[in-house]
Amino acid sequence: MSNILFVLFLFLGNSTSNLKYRELPRFWTNTGFCPIGNVSQVLLSQDEEINIRLIGSLPNNGIKRVRIHWLLDLVEFSHYREHEIPVFDFEKLDKLMDSLDDSGLRVGFELMGNPSGIFKNNSMWKMWDELVFQIGKRYIDRYGPFKIRDWRFESWNEPDLTTYNKLNFTLPDYMKYLDSLKFGLSAASRNPYSSTHVSLSGPAGLFKNIKHHLLCWGILEECNKNVTKCPFDILTFHRKGESGGASQIYFGGKQLLKEIFGKFPNLRALKISNNEADPVSGWSTPRDFQGDVRYAVKLVNTVLLHWKAKLMDDEFKNLESISHDNAFLSYHPFEFNQRTLFARFQMNKSQPIYSEFIVKPVYVALGLLGNLGSYAGDLEEQKILDNKIKILKTVGALNTKLPNFLAWLIVATKNTEQKYSFNVLVENPSNATFALLIETVEPETTDPAWIWNRYDRPSYPERKFLELMRMYEGPKIAQHTLINENLMKISCELRSPAIALIRLCSDRIEPPPKVFDLRFTFVHNMEILLTWKEGFLRERCVKTYEIFQKDSNENWTMISRNLEIPFLYFFYYPVKGDVRGEYKVRGVDMFGRSGEFSDVIKVK
Ligand SMILES: *[C@@H]1O[C@H](CO)[C@@H](O)[C@H](O)[C@H]1NC(C)=O
Ligand SMILES: *[C@@H]1O[C@H](CO)[C@@H](O)[C@H](O)[C@H]1NC(C)=O
Numbered sequence: 001m002s003n004i005l006f007v008l009f010l011f012l013g014n015s016t017s018n019l020k021y022r023e024l025p026r027f028w029t030n031t032g033f034c035p036i037g038n039v040s041q042v043l044l045s046q047d048e049e050i051n052i053r054l055i056g057s058l059p060n061n062g063i064k065r066v067r068i069h070w071l072l073d074l075v076e077f078s079h080y081r082e083h084e085i086p087v088f089d090f091e092k093l094d095k096l097m098d099s100l101d102d103s104g105l106r107v108g109f110e111l112m113g114n115p116s117g118i119f120k121n122n123s124m125w126k127m128w129d130e131l132v133f134q135i136g137k138r139y140i141d142r143y144g145p146f147k148i149r150d151w152r153f154e155s156w157n158e159p160d161l162t163t164y165n166k167l168n169f170t171l172p173d174y175m176k177y178l179d180s181l182k183f184g185l186s187a188a189s190r191n192p193y194s195s196t197h198v199s200l201s202g203p204a205g206l207f208k209n210i211k212h213h214l215l216c217w218g219i220l221e222e223c224n225k226n227v228t229k230c231p232f233d234i235l236t237f238h239r240k241g242e243s244g245g246a247s248q249i250y251f252g253g254k255q256l257l258k259e260i261f262g263k264f265p266n267l268r269a270l271k272i273s274n275n276e277a278d279p280v281s282g283w284s285t286p287r288d289f290q291g292d293v294r295y296a297v298k299l300v301n302t303v304l305l306h307w308k309a310k311l312m313d314d315e316f317k318n319l320e321s322i323s324h325d326n327a328f329l330s331y332h333p334f335e336f337n338q339r340t341l342f343a344r345f346q347m348n349k350s351q352p353i354y355s356e357f358i359v360k361p362v363y364v365a366l367g368l369l370g371n372l373g374s375y376a377g378d379l380e381e382q383k384i385l386d387n388k389i390k391i392l393k394t395v396g397a398l399n400t401k402l403p404n405f406l407a408w409l410i411v412a413t414k415n416t417e418q419k420y421s422f423n424v425l426v427e428n429p430s431n432a433t434f435a436l437l438i439e440t441v442e443p444e445t446t447d448p449a450w451i452w453n454r455y456d457r458p459s460y461p462e463r464k465f466l467e468l469m470r471m472y473e474g475p476k477i478a479q480h481t482l483i484n485e486n487l488m489k490i491s492c493e494l495r496s497p498a499i500a501l502i503r504l505c506s507d508r509i510e511p512p513p514k515v516f517d518l519r520f521t522f523v524h525n526m527e528i529l530l531t532w533k534e535g536f537l538r539e540r541c542v543k544t545y546e547i548f549q550k551d552s553n554e555n556w557t558m559i560s561r562n563l564e565i566p567f568l569y570f571f572y573y574p575v576k577g578d579v580r581g582e583y584k585v586r587g588v589d590m591f592g593r594s595g596e597f598s599d600v601i602k603v604k
């Protein structure tokens, strides 16, 4: 292993930096999945509930939206009332939507499926009008227009594939179906007091050969004739890598957009989204890289390449978002290696059966991205021997004399292991106090799959082993220090492939806010998952959380002990004693200042 040095220079004085900062929209905070098997059984299972809770537990909406196939299969047709108006039973759909909403998540609502098999053929437009109207209206009423504006209703996924096109749409049918979606959603959003624009995305197309993909190409041709009549606000497409590369995702997307805009120049006016931007297709195919840091690095690299593209490429100017299709539930014996955010262990030998979840590095990486500032510079790249080090510098605010908050993301993309040392030189000519924190995601030390493999991949990890794997979840705190001299050198080591986030905070930033909405979910009767919420922090200096339980002596004990709790969840499995009792949580920042305690909740 060679040891290579690079230096990052952080100057905190009056900004003479020529770096141009631009607003950094959080275009990557989307995940998605397809329920596999019995749709309602899977979507309403306890495992899905825990999956959703965890997905919603990254600070600053690290993941904000979940895009889900086949949602209409949760709806049941009940009967017709007068004027042949269909009446649907939305109980199951409500349950899932409530679960997502409780977790602070928005929905990528794909309008696909067949409630109780009501669609007998491909031309029941009135039924589509009604169904979509009722859904739009229902959830605007249930959650309010503010949240629904942030949902993404979308047309049928990859409509040209026979596995998806269950209603046998031809192009004219498909266009009428889209009209119905548009009609239903806009009718739902009209009300006497205000009107909400509910957006429609589509065609969620693969856009392969035009001969075989008539529907997605066909609708674009139609849209090009008059964009104001196009049903879509956001043009969605799917471009994945071929052999697992982030740059393949980017180049594939760029090539497709070139072709689309070449044929249909008027579509340049639309926002665009690659909402299945994954390294390689086939989520369930086990691949070692998907279990460890390599997938985390690929995802972050994909984000960085699209940020660069958004600034530099004409095709990506209107990039609204990218989404990762990685919210699936993994299954045995591929607990870690499928394209998921968590490893799931189904504890089949227990009574009753339950599942344990271990957080993978890719989730941790998304958590680190959540701490980026609101403005970012261009993507910087340094070639160090045969490795590319990418650096994204972000700040919390523009045009301040003294920055209060900096967050720098460093990514070493090369897959072969290599050790780097780097120095952060901080020059602080002011007498303001700063704290610096470097968190990393690296091979082995923040890689639960590594420890699992070393211990012969137990199918049913025992409590002690679960705890051990959780010790490896990351991020690792590589450095944490106060900047108390005018010029300080902070050294750090990084093992490639790796992600590091450097956060520098001034003590003028408020201590952590009170966290709220503390909740528990039973994993089984001896273990709970605690989750909580924190408002969005533009300059986020929170480092960890402290979790307290009140015992039978009425004493509050800190059950998080000395563990680092970087995100908004905690699995609690007391060695002895009981999960029953009262709980409260507070944040602690990089200066060791703690926020107010959350309200107390009681587990009975
Ligand atoms: C799916 O599961 C539900 C609930 O267990 C059951 O009522 C339904 O019949 C199942 N559907 C199919 C298609 O198997
Ligand atoms: C489609 O099915 C509906 C309901 O069964 C029926 O009323 C309608 O006539 C059918 N349309 C066509 C074109 O087959």
Ligand SMILES: *[C@@H]1O[C@H](CO)[C@@H](O)[C@H](O)[C@H]1NC(C)=O
Pocket (backbone or CB within 6 Å): 119, 120, 121, 122, 166, 167, 168
């Ligand atoms: C679609 O076509 C398949 C194969 O021809 C047929 O089995 C199925 O019933 C059709 N579905 C609808 C909704 O028309």
Ligand SMILES: *[C@@H]1O[C@H](CO)[C@@H](O)[C@H](O)[C@H]1NC(C)=O
Pocket (backbone or CB within 6 Å): 226, 227, 228, 229
């Ligand atoms: C496009 O459609 C809009 C809305 O229907 C219409 O007002 C406009 O005149 C059309 N533009 C063209 C160029 O046809």
Ligand SMILES: *[C@@H]1O[C@H](CO)[C@@H](O)[C@H](O)[C@H]1NC(C)=O
Pocket (backbone or CB within 6 Å): 331, 332, 333, 346, 348, 459, 460
């Ligand atoms: C546990 O049960 C599920 C089905 O419920 C099965 O798919 C899985 O393989 C089982 N796990 C093990 C370790 O056998």
Ligand SMILES: *[C@@H]1O[C@H](CO)[C@@H](O)[C@H](O)[C@H]1NC(C)=O
Pocket (backbone or CB within 6 Å): 429, 430, 431, 432
């Ligand atoms: C240092 O702090 C004092 C007050 O504590 C302030 O008046 C002074 O302007 C500060 N100096 C600099 C260089 O910021």
Ligand SMILES: *[C@@H]1O[C@H](CO)[C@@H](O)[C@H](O)[C@H]1NC(C)=O
Pocket (backbone or CB within 6 Å): 553, 554, 555
């Ligand atoms: C609980 O608190 C009381 C009073 O603060 C203390 O005397 C006692 O030792 C504590 N009990 C335990 C088990 O820590």
